[in-house]
Amino acid sequence: MTRPPADIAVVAFAQTPCRPRTGDVSEAEMLLPALRAVLDATGLRTGDLGFVCSGSSDYLAGRAFSFTLTLDAVGAWPPVPESHVEMDGAWALYEAWVRLLTGEADTALVHAHGMSSAGTVRDVLSRTLDPYTLAPLWPDAVALAALQAQALIDAGRTDEKDLAAVAHRNRTAAASNPHAQLRGPRPQGDYVVQPLRTGDCPPVGDGAAAVVLATGDTARRLCDHPAWIRGIDHRIEPHAPGLRDLTASPSTRLAAENAGAFDAPVDLAELHAPFTAQEVVLRTALDLGDDVTVNPSGGALAANPLMATGLIRIGEAAARIHRGEAHRALAHATSGPCLQHNLVAVLEGDRP
Amino acid sequence: MQADPAPGSLTAPLTLSFPFTRSLGPVLGTFLTGLRERVVLGIRTPAGRVLVPPTEYDPATGAGLGETGAFVEVAPTGTVTTWAWNPAPRPGQPLAHPFAWVLVRLDGADTALLHALDAPGPHAVRTGQRVRIRWAAERTGAITDIACFIPDPAPAAPPRPAAPHPGTFPDPVTTLTAPARLDYTHTPGRAQSRHLTALARHELTGERCPACAKVLVPPRGACPTCGVATTDVVPVGPRGTVTTFCIVNIKAKDLAIDVPYVYAHILLDGADLPLHGRIDGIPHDQVRMGLRVEAVWTPGTRHPAHYRPTGEPDAPYTAYEEHL
Numbered sequence: 296m297t298r299p300p301a302d303i304a305v306v307a308f309a310q311t312p313c314r315p316r317t318g319d320v321s322e323a324e325m326l327l328p329a330l331r332a333v334l335d336a337t338g339l340r341t342g343d344l345g346f347v348c349s350g351s352s353d354y355l356a357g358r359a360f361s362f363t364l365t366l367d368a369v370g371a372w373p374p375v376p377e378s379h380v381e382m383d384g385a386w387a388l389y390e391a392w393v394r395l396l397t398g399e400a401d402t403a404l405v406h407a408h409g410m411s412s413a414g415t416v417r418d419v420l421s422r423t424l425d426p427y428t429l430a431p432l433w434p435d436a437v438a439l440a441a442l443q444a445q446a447l448i449d450a451g452r453t454d455e456k457d458l459a460a461v462a463h464r465n466r467t468a469a470a471s472n473p474h475a476q477l478r479g480p481r482p483q484g485d486y487v488v489q490p491l492r493t494g495d496c497p498p499v500g501d502g503a504a505a506v507v508l509a510t511g512d513t514a515r516r517l518c519d520h521p522a523w524i525r526g527i528d529h530r531i532e533p534h535a536p537g538l539r540d541l542t543a544s545p546s547t548r549l550a551a552e553n554a555g556a557f558d559a560p561v562d563l564a565e566l567h568a569p570f571t572a573q574e575v576v577l578r579t580a581l582d583l584g585d586d587v588t589v590n591p592s593g594g595a596l597a598a599n600p601l602m603a604t605g606l607i608r609i610g611e612a613a614a615r616i617h618r619g620e621a622h623r624a625l626a627h628a629t630s631g632p633c634l635q636h637n638l639v640a641v642l643e644g645d646r647p
Numbered sequence: 648m649q650a651d652p653a654p655g656s657l658t659a660p661l662t663l664s665f666p667f668t669r670s671l672g673p674v675l676g677t678f679l680t681g682l683r684e685r686v687v688l689g690i691r692t693p694a695g696r697v698l699v700p701p702t703e704y705d706p707a708t709g710a711g712l713g714e715t716g717a718f719v720e721v722a723p724t725g726t727v728t729t730w731a732w733n734p735a736p737r738p739g740q741p742l743a744h745p746f747a748w749v750l751v752r753l754d755g756a757d758t759a760l761l762h763a764l765d766a767p768g769p770h771a772v773r774t775g776q777r778v779r780i781r782w783a784a785e786r787t788g789a790i791t792d793i794a795c796f797i798p799d800p801a802p803a804a805p806p807r808p809a810a811p812h813p814g815t816f817p818d819p820v821t822t823l824t825a826p827a828r829l830d831y832t833h834t835p836g837r838a839q840s841r842h843l844t845a846l847a848r849h850e851l852t853g854e855r856c857p858a859c860a861k862v863l864v865p866p867r868g869a870c871p872t873c874g875v876a877t878t879d880v881v882p883v884g885p886r887g888t889v890t891t892f893c894i895v896n897i898k899a900k901d902l903a904i905d906v907p908y909v910y911a912h913i914l915l916d917g918a919d920l921p922l923h924g925r926i927d928g929i930p931h932d933q934v935r936m937g938l939r940v941e942a943v944w945t946p947g948t949r950h951p952a953h954y955r956p957t958g959e960p961d962a963p964y965t966a967y968e969e970h971l
């Protein structure tokens with residue numbers, strides 16, 4: 296259903312290091328090095344781009360239309376065809392993919408940034424919840440994730456020891472990721488909201504990422520080993536956590552089916568699971584066994600620049616195909632409380 | 648790609664605080680009015696599920712539930728379906744002392760409601776626990792009319808179906824005012840910090856694009872044409888040319904400037920981008936395109952107070968036509 300009729304590939308990916316506090320740069324200044332890196336890698340100039348789409352959140356910046364400030368970094372004069380999603384950049388990539396499917400463009404720049412350190416991110420995210428029955432209680436992101444984790448523990452699907460192992464494995468993998476914020480295991484620490492400890496939660500950090508998409512022969516010209524998007528889909532569930540079975544992710548499952556994730560085994564998966572227990576839910580929804588490398592980048596537990604974390608999952612998966620380290624990879628992004636909204640992309644390299 | 652440290656970057660506290668006023672509509676308005684009256688209403692879907700809190704649309708089919716008016720009353724008692732112990736409550740949360748976040752399936756409901764459970768510690772909370780609502784003393788028609796849940800020592804009553812309810816109350820609640828306050832630390836970044844720091848010394852500066860050589864004022868860190876970082880700081884002004892202007896006739900709140908006054912685009916000498924400024928020292932109806940002006944500083948301020956005429960001949964149109 297959502298298999299692309301055109302060949303569209305990720306041809307370049309770059310990200311800034313994720314830092315706990317980027318107080319010295321503006322959002323445009325933080326983003327610029329990632330933009331320059333993907334443009335330099337492809338030899339494209341900003342005026343060459345057929346489409347530009349970004350993902351960010353005014354809630355994080357505390358300013359309305361904050362994304363317009365990053366347009367300077369894109370080189371938006373003379374005017375460029377541009378769009379923005381108030382979401383993770385993975386959804387900006389989805390919009391750019393749709394734009395390329397129309398045939399109106401053969402290249403697209405996708406970028407995302409998050410300066411999570413500007414505000415108190417736990418409180419800020421609570422303002423994105425249903426304003427009638429949830430937001431007045433100020434439930435923060437850790438609290439909602441902790442309710443999900445306890446539901447999994449009650450169902451016998453995990454325990455605190457397993458969750459600690461998830462945290463340990465992700466951050467151990469991040470030791471070889473120069474962009475990660477937590478590069479190496481950390482103590483699990485005290486409860487933030489029981490049953491989740493500090494180690495079960497992502498670090499708060501600032502960062503940005505950029506991807507270039509291209510079609511067919513343009514992609515082959517711009518990149519030696521394009522990461523072809525074989526399928527991509529996103530699905531959403533009801534917002535209220537009490538309406539859902541928090542131990543399952545039917546939206547991830549459906550998105551993965553529609554993206555063709557189960558048509559053939561994948562070599563690796565990059566999962567957007569900011570909290571350890573969410574990886575448990577996603578592994579089940581995606582049928583990921585121990586034979587699949589999950590989050591070789593360290594995932595969101597090692598670096599979580601909000602609104603860029605999901606795009607980075609797609610970029611990390613693509614970069615491994617670019618480097619010939621993987622042939623078929625799954626990338627996942629999430630949005631909303633307790634894995635409410637999920638996107639799955641399947642990327643493949645050309646057979647050698 | 649590692650950014651250079653820039654100890655001179657400015658930061659400032661930024662507090663956003665405003666009340667959101669929202670209309671509630673028939674479903675949420677009825678639910679919240681019920682809470683004010685210590686009545687918990689759910690809504691029954693065509694398939695027979697009772698949703699608490701009620702939703703305006705059936706999550707299974709998307710069918711509108713408001714028109715059917717299938718409200719039912721559920722009990723103020725229920726069962727914890729999952730929980731999480733919050734050892735350090737944050738501002739705005741239901742209780743100021745440590746508490747458990749809980750999802751509670753009220754007796755008669757098929758879905759769970761998020762709220763707080765007042766319990767002595769995590770040892771006293773478990774999934775499956777029986778709890779009951781503690782109502783707020785003052786109720787206004789909000790989810791916070793439920794102060795919290797408390798453990799209910801009574802054994803669960805035998806299940807009975809939720810009773811139909813007309814959903815009508817005197818003086819129904821129709822709007823919700825939700826105050827929100829968030830605190831940020833804002834940074835203008837390196838380029839604007841350099842500009843603002845120079846302004847505090849009463850110096851006007853721009854930054855030159857290394858690709859197209861244009862001098863951007865105020866600099867924001869990147870050339871919007873070339874998409875590359877600007878780094879070369881260039882003094883500009885203090886004189887400049889009015890490229891275009893408007894006459895402001897509406898007095899802004901809290902602004903001690905009499906109307907009418909002139910707000911103009913001013914192309915500072917040496918700059919390739921005009922900036923905004925107020926024109927003073929000349930009757931408002933004599934301001935014109937091409938007028939030569941200079942910055943006027945008030946001691947102790949970080950910005951030019953306004954720009955005033957220099958007395959030079961007007962600049963020719965060709966000097967600024969590409970900056971309109």
Ligand SMILES: [Zn+2]
Pocket residue numbers: 856857858859860861870871872873874
């Ligand atoms: Zn330039």
